[in-house]
Amino acid sequence: MKVNCPTCQTELEWGPQSPYRPFCSKRCQLIDLGEWANEEKAIPVIPSENSDATELPDIEEIEALLAQQGDMFFKQ
Ligand SMILES: [Zn+2]
Secondary structure (H helix, E strand, O other), X not given: OEEEOOOOOOEEEOOOOOOOXXXXXXXXXXXXXXXXXXXXXXXXXXXXXXXXXXXXXXXXXXXXHHHHHHHHHHHO
């Protein structure tokens, strides 16, 4: 039985002589895994941007904090 490498489409024999099947080589296996990793990284980009935005304090909060620190500085 022969299959085509999903990465480079090279035909290889499906069997013990092809330890990286369905890939023709470790390189192609790593490329495929890397593409999966990239896809997994790409998916949470949009939610993480939203969560970063919610984690950032409001400008009013920053100004209040700076005002507090300014008061403490002037009192000392
Ligand atoms: Zn290949």
